[in-house]
Amino acid sequence: xxxxxxxxxxxxxxxxxxxxxxxxxxxxxxxxxxxxxxxxxxxxxxxxxxxxxxxxxxxxxxxxxxxxxxxxxxxxxxxxxxxxxxxxxxxxxxxxxxxxxxxxxxxxxxxxxxxxxxxxxxxxxxxxxxxxxxxxxxxxxxxxxxxxxxxxxxxxxxxxxxxxxxxxxxxxxxxxxxxxxxxxxxxxxxxxxxxxxxxxxxxxxxxxxxxxxxxxxxxxxxxxxxxxxxxxxxxxxxxxxxxxxxxxxxxxxxxxxxxxxxxxxxxxxxxxxxxxxxxxxxxxxxxxxxxxxxxxxxxxxxxxxxxxxxxxxxxxxxxxxxxxxxxxxxxxxxxxxxxxxxxxxxxxxxxxxxxxxxxxxxxxxxxxxxxxxxxxxxxxxxxxxxxxxxxxxxxxxxxxxxxxxxxxxxxxxxxxxxxxxxxxxxxxxxxxxxxxxxxxxxxxxxxxxxxxxxxxxxxxxxxxxxxxxxxxxxxxxx
Numbered sequence: 001x002x003x004x005x006x007x008x009x010x011x012x013x014x015x016x017x018x019x020x021x022x023x024x025x026x027x028x029x030x031x032x033x034x035x036x037x038x039x040x041x042x043x044x045x046x047x048x049x050x051x052x053x054x055x056x057x058x059x060x061x062x063x064x065x066x067x068x069x070x071x072x073x074x075x076x077x078x079x080x081x082x083x084x085x086x087x088x089x090x091x092x093x094x095x096x097x098x099x100x101x102x103x104x105x106x107x108x109x110x111x112x113x114x115x116x117x118x119x120x121x122x123x124x125x126x127x128x129x130x131x132x133x134x135x136x137x138x139x140x141x142x143x144x145x146x147x148x149x150x151x152x153x154x155x156x157x158x159x160x161x162x163x164x165x166x167x168x169x170x171x172x173x174x175x176x177x178x179x180x181x182x183x184x185x186x187x188x189x190x191x192x193x194x195x196x197x198x199x200x201x202x203x204x205x206x207x208x209x210x211x212x213x214x215x216x217x218x219x220x221x222x223x224x225x226x227x228x229x230x231x232x233x234x235x236x237x238x239x240x241x242x243x244x245x246x247x248x249x250x251x252x253x254x255x256x257x258x259x260x261x262x263x264x265x266x267x268x269x270x271x272x273x274x275x276x277x278x279x280x281x282x283x284x285x286x287x288x289x290x291x292x293x294x295x296x297x298x299x300x301x302x303x304x305x306x307x308x309x310x311x312x313x314x315x316x317x318x319x320x321x322x323x324x325x326x327x328x329x330x331x332x333x334x335x336x337x338x339x340x341x342x343x344x345x346x347x348x349x350x351x352x353x354x355x356x357x358x359x360x361x362x363x364x365x366x367x368x369x370x371x372x373x374x375x376x377x378x379x380x381x382x383x384x385x386x387x388x389x390x391x392x393x394x395x396x397x398x399x400x401x402x403x404x405x406x407x408x409x410x411x412x413x414x415x416x417x418x419x420x421x422x423x424x425x426x427x428x429x430x431x432x433x434x435x436x437x438x439x440x441x442x443x444x445x446x447x448x449x450x451x452x453x454x455x456x457x458x459x460x461x462x463x464x465x466x467x468x469x470x471x472x473x474x475x476x477x478x
Contacts, residue, residue, distance in 0.1 A: 024399060026383040026407035031301040031375050032293035034116070034190075035125040035154035036286070037144040038109035038161030039136060041069025043128035053143055055125045055151040064113050064126060071110040072132055074233040076103020077240045077278065079256065079270045085246055093266075095273040104280070107132045112160035112286035114231055118312040119287045120294025125154050136161055138169040145177055149184070155374065156292060157181065157189045158285050167194045167210060174220070175213040182216035186378045188371055191222040191357065192283035193338060200225060200318040201327065208334045217357035218364030222338045223284040224328070227349070228315035231282075232275050242270060281317055284341055291351060292371075301375050302416035304354035304368045304457035306339070313349045316341060320352075329353065335360035354457050369454045372416060380404055380450065392441050397430045400448060404428045408452065418453040427451045 035055060043051040044067065051067060058064045076099055084092040109126075116124065129144035141162060148154060157177045162170045177189045194210070196203040203224065240256035244266075259267040287310055295305045320328070325340040339353025354367045364370050383403060390396045408426040411417055419425030429435050430448040440447060 023406070024383070024386060024403045026379050026403055028379045028407075029155075029375060029382065030123075030153065031155060031371065032289070032296040033123060033125065033154050034121070034156035034158050034289040034293075035127060035148050035151070035187075036109060036113060036116075036158045036160065036289075037127045037129060037141060037148065038112075038159070039107050039130055039132045039134070039140075040109060040126070040128040041072070041132055043068055043131070052128055052130065053147040055127050055148055055154070057123060057125050057153075059123050061114060061117050064110075068110075068126060068128055071234045072105050072107050073239065074099075074103070074105060074235045075239055076100035077233070077235055077274060079240060079242045079274065081242060081244045081266060081270065083244065083246050093269070095266075095269050097270070097274045097277050099278055106136055106161075106164035108160040108163065108282060111229070111231055111280050111282055112158070115227070115229060115282055115312060116158075116286045116290045118231075119290030119310060120297070121290035122293050122297070124289070125151060136164045138165050138173060141165070141173055142176065145173065145180065149180060152186070155187050155371075156289050157187055158289050160192075160283060160286055163192055163194065163283055170194060171211045171213075174211070178213065178216050178220045181219035186374055187219075188367075188374065189220040190285040190288050191220050192285045193222055193224045195226060195317070200320060200324050203318070204328055204338055207338065208331055208336045211336070214334075217336065218361055218370050220357045221288075221355065221367050222336070222357055223288055223341060223351070223353075224338050225284075225316045225318035225320065225341060226281050227284050227287060227310065227313045227341070228281050228317065229279050230312045230314050231280055233278055233280065235274070237267075237271075240270070240274070279314065287311075287313070288351070300414060300416055302368050302372045302411075302455050304366060306351050306354040306457065308351050309348045310341065310351065316343060316349065319343060325352065329355065330359060332360070337365075366456055369456060372454055373452075376408075376411075376450065376452065379407070380448075383407075384446075384448070387446065392444060392446055394431070396446070400446070401428050401430050404448065404450060408450070416455060418455055425453050 045051055056067055058067065077097065078100060079095060079097045082094045127144040127147055129140035141159065159173060159177065162173050165173065174189065174191055181187045181189055193203055193207045196206050237257035238255045241253040242256050242259065243253045244251050256267065256270055291305050291308050295303050295308060320340045320342045325342065328338045328340050330337065336357050337355035337359030339351065339355055341349060342352045343349050355365055356367055356370055358364050384400065387396055387400055405428050408417065408428065409422055412419065412422055412425045417425035428448065428450055432441065435447040435449050436445060
């Protein structure tokens with residue numbers, strides 16, 4: 001507010017005193033800004049300076065490629081062409097493409113970013129820990145995670161390249177990420193489950209026993225199974241081996257690129273077959289980061305990110321039945337809930353769970369409850385900074401209470417909080433003998449307490465109905 005300088009008022013004229021009309025307000029922070037940590041083809045800005053371990057904000061896949069490069073070329077693609085010929089005429093032609101079992105790339109960050117944007121993702125941060133020319137190791141991943149502590153905006157942590165570590169290294173890294181979330185109280189970790197060879201139940205049981213962390217689990221959520229995507233591989237046609245089998249006799253393998261000029265039709269058919277049949281299978285965390293962003297944008301952070309269809313997905317690595325999901329939801333021993341992704345006829349592939357890893361914690365069991373609390377705490381904390389060094393008296397306390405009351409009232413009106421009226425939905429306390437003692441005030445402490453009745457998802461919808469049966473009399477029978 002501009003105050004009139006009384007000393008300067010010495011001559012006749014008009015003087016203006018601007019009086020602030022609006023009270024201080026809370027500007028809600030962004031709720032779904034993930035940070036992806038992993039290996040990239042390059043890491044440099046437009047000036048050529050290194051971006052290694054520097055959280056960098058990107059707004060699109062093109063923005064990612066600008067700073068971090070494109071995908072790794074996929075190796076191990078093999079194509080078999082079966083043709084039947086009579087003389088110089090072909091009577092039939094078929095092509096089959098496959099990927100060698102040991103050839104899928106261990107670097108998943110680029111494809112994970114693609115899947116994130118395909119599922120509704122918006123601005124995100126990327127932390128490049130090293131070049132894809134190097135091997136994946138836990139040290140650089142830990143350094144990248146530590147670098148994220150210097151950045152305030154990210155609200156979700158995703159570690160797609162972590163699955164290429166050993167199981168113990170990966171789960172240790174996840175534990176460190178969860179501890180960072182709990183310490184800062186402003187972010188949430190998406191966990192991928194280390195896949196086992198014997199199916200869903202073996203995988204979930206191994207996860208619960210091998211991931212031994214037992215504290216701060218409400219700051220993370222796990223999802224399973226893996227997603228068979230519709231994304232295509234990038235490859236060099238000289239690295240693709242093509243075997244042409246004519247009338248049952250196989251010729252020596254040749255590079256696909258050698259067919260481009262002399263056998264253009266076969267070349268084009270091979271390329272089309274590769275793009276149509278070979279697709280990467282990815283862990284679901286990146287897609288879930290996109291789902292979080294999509295649901296937050298359409299509904300709000302208080303809406304459970306479940307019963308939502310996944311995009312760019314053609315199948316699941318492990319079909320999940322109702323019986324299996326029941327075991328994934330609840331574990332009396334460890335309490336670690338794992339959210340299922342399931343296929344539903346006519347609906348596609350849906351996220352069918354919204355629990356944190358703290359499945360036995362009745363207060364922090366649901367993802368939307370924890371994430372709304374993070375959002376409110378972070379927004380209120382930032383807004384309250386304007387009161388630092390203000391007089392620690394009743395006037396300041398009243399302004400702070402009014403500011404937070406207005407913010408929570410807006411949330412209640414938008415459906416984030418439960419209650420027939422605001423008094424039932426939330427409260428804000430700040431004052432002497434309420435949240436502070438005389439000693440607190442003398443020590444310069446201003447303490448505020450917020451209580452909220454948060455909307456929780458209806459996981460189990462129970463229907464009760466009655467059927468009025470026809471009586472003998474109503475049928476005309478006496």
